[in-house]
Amino acid sequence: MATKSSHSNQQKHLAVLVDADNAQASIVEALFEEIAKYGIASVKRMYGDWTGPQLGGWKKLMLEHSIQPIQQFAYTKGKNATDSSLIIDAMDLLYTRRFDGFCLVSSDSDFTRLAGRLREEGMTVYGFGEEKTPKPFVAACDKFIYTEILRSQDVAESAVQGEKAQAGPSEEAGKQPTAPSSSRPAKVPVEFIAKILDDIAEEDGWAPLAMLGTTISKLRPAFDSRLYGHTKLSGLIRSQAKYFDLETRGASPTGGAVLYVRNKNRTSDHQAR
Template identity: 70%
Template sequence: MASRTPAPRQQTHLAVLIDADNAPAAIVEGLFEEIAKYGIASVKRIYGDWTKPQLGKWKQVLLDHSIQPMQQFAYTSGKNATDSALIIDAMDLLYTRRFDGFCLVSSDSDFTRLAARLREEGLTVYGFGEEKTPKPFVSACDKFIYTEILRASPEAEPAPSSEKSTAANVEEAPKPAAKPKPQKVPLDFIAKVLDDIADEDDDWVHLGALGQNISKLRPAFDPRLYGFKKLSDLIKGHPKRFELQARGATNGGSKDFYVRNAGIAR
C-alpha cells in the first residue's frame, strides 16, 4: 500500500490593521518582524487621510512592505472617521472566517471593544501600541507589544566635513527616538505565578506554561521591556529568585526548560 503524503502544517493567518494616526512609521520593520513570530500577515491595511502631510513618512514605506493604504477623509472636525473605517473593515474580515487572529496597531483606546469582540469569536488579538496606550485596550488583547521596543536602533552617521557643511545647504536631521530604559522586573509577580501553577508533587513548571500564564494575566508582559531578549534569559538573570533546568534532547535537538522558585527544599 502506498504511503500517504502527510498533510501540510496549517499556517496561522493574521489580518494586520494599522491606525496611521496613532502609530509611527519608524516601527514598520520591527512590527512585521514581530508579527512573523505569530503567523502570516495575509492582509495588511493602514487607515488614514492620505491627503494630509502628517502621514508622509508612512507613504515612504507602504510599497516596501506591501501595505494597502485605505483612504478615509475627516468628514467633521474633531471626529475620527479613520477609527470607524478600521472597525467596519475588521468586522467584514471577521465574518469571512479566513483568519485566525488580528493585529491591531494603535495606541487609541477606541479599539478596546473591537479587540474584545474579536476575542469573543475565538480569534487571537495582538495589540501594538506605545507605552501611553490606555490599560483597557491593553487588557482587551491576548498579547500587547509596546512599539518602543520595536524601533530600529539608531545608527551612527559620520559627521559632515566642514568643507561641505554650511548653514545654507545642510539641514539638521531629526534625532531618532531613543530606546526606552529597561523597567524593573516584576519578580514577585513571576514568583506568584509559579506558585499558582506548580503541581503539589512537583515544583518545576515548564517555561512555556509560565510564559502563557503570565501573558493571560498581563498581556503587555515582555522580557524585552526589562532588558532581556527572552523569558529564559530573564530567569537566568535572577538566580537568587529562580532556578532553570534544561531537560530532553542531548544530540543537537532542542531542549525543554523548566523553572521554579529558588530556595525550595529538595
C-alpha cells in the same frame, strides 16, 4: 475553500490593520519582523486621510511593504472617522473566516471593544501601541507589544552595524549587540513571577518554562522580556538566579530542549516544614 481547521497546524493567517493617525512610521520595519513571529500577514491595511501632509512619512513605506492604504476623509473636525472605517473592515474580514488572528496597530482605546469582540469569535488579537496606550485596550488583547521596544531594537541594530563598519574583523569578534544607552530596563516583577510559579508548579516545585510564559501572557498581555533587557524569558529567569532555578530536561516532541523553572523561596519553605 480552506477552513480554519485545515491550516491549524500551519502558520497563522493574520490581518494587520494599522491606524495611521495613532502609529509611528519609524516602527514599520520592526513591526512586520515582529508580526512574522506570530504568523503570516495575509492582509495589510492602513487607515487615514492621505490627502493631508500629516501622513507623508507613511507613503513611501506603504509601497515598500505592500500595505494597502484606505482613504478616510475627516468629514467632521474632532471626529475620528478612521476608527470607524477600521472597525467595519475588521468585522468584514472576521466574517470571511479566513483568518486566525488580527494585529491592531494603534494607541487608541477606541479599539478596546473591537479587540474583545474579535476574541469572542475565537480570534487571537495582537496589539501594538505606545506605552501611553490605555490599559483597557492592552488588557483586551491576547498579546500587546509596546512599540518603544521595536524602536529601541532598530536603534540598537543600527548602532551595531555602524560599529561593524568602523571596526576591523578582529574587533568585531566577541562583541555583543547592546541596547541603546537611553533605554533603561524596567525592574523585573519577581513577586509576580514567583506567585504564578507557586500556582502552576507540580508538587516538587518545578514547572515548564513554556507554561510559565503562557500563564504570564494571559494575566499580563503587555509582559515582554525585552522590557527588562532580555530577548527571551529564559534569559530573564537566568538573570534572577537569586530567586529562581532553571534546568534542562530531556527533549520536546520537536527535538528541542525542555526548560523547567522553580521558585527558590518556595523550595526553602517546603524544606523548612
